[in-house]
Amino acid sequence: MLGTVxxxxxxxxxxxxLLYYYLTASYNFWKKFNIPxxxxxxxxxxxxDVILGKVLIGEYLKNLYDAYxxxxxxxxxxxxxxxxxxxDPEYIKDVFIKDAxxxxxxGDFTVEVELINHSIFLANGTIAHHLKSKISPILTxxxxxxxxxxxxKSMERLDNYIEKLLRRNSHEINCSDxxxxxxxxxxxxxxLGIDLKTLTKGTIEGNEIFTFYKMMRGTFWSYLTKTIMRxxxxxxxxxxxxxxxxxxxxxQNLIDFIFNIMKYREExxxxxxxxxxxxxxxxxxxxxxxxxxxxxNITDEFIAAQVYxxxxxxxxxxxxxxxxxxxxxxxxxxxxxxxxxxxxxxxARNNNEMHFESINTMPYLIAVxxxxxxxxxxxxxxxxxxLSSYTFKNTNITVPKNQKIVIPLYAFSYDxxxxxQPEIYNPKRFMDQTEQNSKYFFSFGHGPRSCIxxxxxxxxxxxxxxxxxxxxxxxxxxKTVTSxxxxxxKLVEIPDEDIFLKMTKIN
Numbered sequence: 001m002l003g004t005v006x007x008x009x010x011x012x013x014x015x016x017x018l019l020y021y022y023l024t025a026s027y028n029f030w031k032k033f034n035i036p037x038x039x040x041x042x043x044x045x046x047x048x049d050v051i052l053g054k055v056l057i058g059e060y061l062k063n064l065y066d067a068y069x070x071x072x073x074x075x076x077x078x079x080x081x082x083x084x085x086x087x088d089p090e091y092i093k094d095v096f097i098k099d100a101x102x103x104x105x106x107g108d109f110t111v112e113v114e115l116i117n118h119s120i121f122l123a124n125g126t127i128a129h130h131l132k133s134k135i136s137p138i139l140t141x142x143x144x145x146x147x148x149x150x151x152x153k154s155m156e157r158l159d160n161y162i163e164k165l166l167r168r169n170s171h172e173i174n175c176s177d178x179x180x181x182x183x184x185x186x187x188x189x190x191x192l193g194i195d196l197k198t199l200t201k202g203t204i205e206g207n208e209i210f211t212f213y214k215m216m217r218g219t220f221w222s223y224l225t226k227t228i229m230r231x232x233x234x235x236x237x238x239x240x241x242x243x244x245x246x247x248x249x250x251x252q253n254l255i256d257f258i259f260n261i262m263k264y265r266e267e268x269x270x271x272x273x274x275x276x277x278x279x280x281x282x283x284x285x286x287x288x289x290x291x292x293x294x295x296x297n298i299t300d301e302f303i304a305a306q307v308y309x310x311x312x313x314x315x316x317x318x319x320x321x322x323x324x325x326x327x328x329x330x331x332x333x334x335x336x337x338x339x340x341x342x343x344x345x346x347x348a349r350n351n352n353e354m355h356f357e358s359i360n361t362m363p364y365l366i367a368v369x370x371x372x373x374x375x376x377x378x379x380x381x382x383x384x385x386x387l388s389s390y391t392f393k394n395t396n397i398t399v400p401k402n403q404k405i406v407i408p409l410y411a412f413s414y415d416x417x418x419x420x421q422p423e424i425y426n427p428k429r430f431m432d433q434t435e436q437n438s439k440y441f442f443s444f445g446h447g448p449r450s451c452i453x454x455x456x457x458x459x460x461x462x463x464x465x466x467x468x469x470x471x472x473x474x475x476x477x478x479k480t481v482t483s484x485x486x487x488x489x490k491l492v493e494i495p496d497e498d499i500f501l502k503m504t505k506i507n
Contacts, residue, residue, distance in 0.1 A: 022080075029082040030075025033397045036068050037075035045077030056486060058380025058410035061085060065411035073397065076406075084405045089439040091392055092407055095384055096447040104129070104449070107385025107404040118302050119309030120452065125387070131306065132452055135278055139456055148356045150189040151460060155467040157199040158182050162472070166503065172477045176498035179322040179464070183315035186460055191275035191310050192261060255304040275310050279303055313453035317378045318460040320494070324376040325368060325465060327499045328425045330474040335427060339368055343470050359462050367427035369461055373443040375425060380410040382445055412440045470507065477502040 020042070027040045038046040049055045055063075065087060068074045072088035086092050095103050104125020120131040137143070161181070165173055181198040188196035262280055264270065271277060283303055329336035342364045350358050359365075384405045391398040399405075414422040418440050419429060444451040451457070479500035486495055 024080070026080050026082055027077065030084075033073075033075075035073045035075040035084070035397065036071055038064065038067075040077040043079060045079045045081070047076065047078050051079070056380065058377075058408075061381055061406065061408035062411040062414065065408050065415070078404075081404070084399060084403065086405060086407055087411075092442075093439075093446070094393065095405060095407075096445065096449075099390070100447040100449070102387050102390055103384040103405070104387055105385035106449070107383040118305040120306060121309050121313075125449070128449065132448075134282060135275070135306070135310070135452060138274060138278060139452065141455070144455055144459055145356050147190050147456065148459065148463070151186050151463050152354065152467075154182060154185045154189065154199070155463060157185060158464075158467070159471070161199040162503070166505065171502050171504060172479055172500055173503045174498050175323045175326050175474075175501050175503075176319075176495075179319040179326075180315065182464060183319040183322070183460060184311075186318075187311050187314035190456070191307065191314060193272045193274050193276065194261070255301065258304050258307050275307055279306055282306075310453070313451065314456065314460070317453075318457050318464075320376070320378065321369065321372055321457075321461050322464045322468075323499050325372045325461070326468070326474050326501060327480075328372060328375070329368075329469070330476050330480070330501050332425050333475075335368065335425065336469070336474065339364055339465075340469050340473075343466050346466070347470065354463070354466060359459075359466060362462070362466075363431060364427065365462060365465065367430040368465070369458065370430040370441065370443070371425060371427040374413045374419065374430075374441070375422075377409050377413050377443060380408075382407045382409060382442060407442065409442050412442070415440075471505060473504045473506050475502040475504070 023042055024040075027045075030037055040046045041048060044051055047060065050057055050060050064074050064076065064085060068087075072086065072091055074085040074087065076083045076085060086095065106122050106124075120128050120135065123131065158178075162173075162178070165178070184198045185196055188194055188198070258276070258279075261276055262283070265272075265276065265280065283298065329339065342362055346358050346362060347353070384407075386399055386401055386403040386405070388401050389398055390403070412418060416422055444454040444457075477500060481497050481499070484495040484497060
């Protein structure tokens with residue numbers, strides 16, 4: 001007869017076996033489809049280095065992309081969850097466009113918890129579709145033409161700001177900070193209808209506690225104060241960030257700020273065609289929208305998340321693209337000279353003025369921006385999630401409902417078969433848009449869930465580069481970094497060092 005100790009040992013053994021089976025049962029998932037991939041290990045799956053914070057997801061996917069060169073699919077595991085990486089542009093086109101209704105969800109598999117989770121960017125397909133239909137009217141070509149003049153006002157404020165910087169800083173300028181303030185100034189006028197004064201030293205009218213600039217820096221860049229934790233374990237970092245160093249106060253300040261603007265407009269009957277007005281309409285019609293959300297009431301956090309998201313698209317991505325472009329132009333003087341020549345020709349044709357129509361007929365400017373987006377992609381990957389089971393055409397591969405799929409954007413950008421000598425900054429590769437380039441260029445996504453702010457973002461970047469390069473020349477300086485390290489947020493990878501450049505007035 002077995003004793004108590006023996007029985008306990010048997011029970012423990014059974015529990016261990018059951019736990020092991022639970023953690024590893026899915027590890028044969030891709031083998032039945034003959035999809036290659038790295039061998040998963042207990043608990044981590046195939047993403048040990050990502051989970052432990054040793055590599056970013058973009059670098060991890062690129063390593064797999066290179067290792068499994070001649071296959072359209074690679075099977076990976078996020079802990080025990082199967083993830084399918086797609087490399088073939090034809091299958092990607094099916095997921096993004098042809099069969100997009102079957103892949104409406106982002107399927108994001110990171111673990112950070114942020115306000116932006118509730119936004120149009122990361123909401124599920126039904127909610128995102130409804131939000132896009134409500135927000136899109138403020139981003140039509142006609143509305144962008146009206147925004148054009150507001151953006152020019154921001155450029156006038158930037159000129160004054162730069163003059164002060166040059167007098168004070170001996171021409172060594174923090175371009176990251178400068179472009180962030182510029183695009184936030186643009187976004188304030190476009191989405192909130194107010195001057196955020198990020199290019200002047202004032203504070204925001206009606207907000208006596210803090211400036212909007214400091215508030216947004218506190219929200220988006222709180223990661224910078226947690227570098228040591230971030231470099232240990234991403235799982236541990238997320239837990240510490242969420243429970244010990246959460247941004248609840250900053251988030252509430254942001255919510256209060258947005259609702260103070262709404263309250264002012266309601267009290268004085270002020271109506272303007274911007275994001276705040278759209279959000280106010282959503283709040284008024286909350287019963288219908290709440291049904292779509294599957295709840296009885298729309299929370300303040302959900303309302304604020306939409307404005308938060310628009311700002312993220314309206315200034316963060318644009319600011320990074322502008323600063324990286326200036327960085328590359330400083331390193332590649334021939335490209336800078338050629339672009340400035342096109343800019344001067346544009347001004348010469350338009351009586352020394354910038355017009356909305358004229359900036360859209362500058363092929364080299366567009367090529368420069370696209371080359372920046374290639375070399376410094378805003379997002380390292382794009383995720384999707386299957387709404388139902390799905391069979392890829394001409395294959396025996398049928399993925400189940402809720403299957404997550406990842407597209408390795410960063411890997412495409414640095415594939416020498418797609419972009420010869422990818423480390424070299426060469427806008428010429430986008431002057432004659434080849435079919436291959438267009439098939440692999442996903443900076444703004446494709447299909448129904450493509451970036452809602454693409455046209456506005458491009459408009460901001462074009463105007464900024466034209467206005468800045470028409471008047472100023474850029475060179476490297478002692479503070480200019482030669483390489484970047486990045487840290488990852490929910491949506492993008494951000495360099496952990498600012499870009500400093502020598503800036504000289506030429507007009």
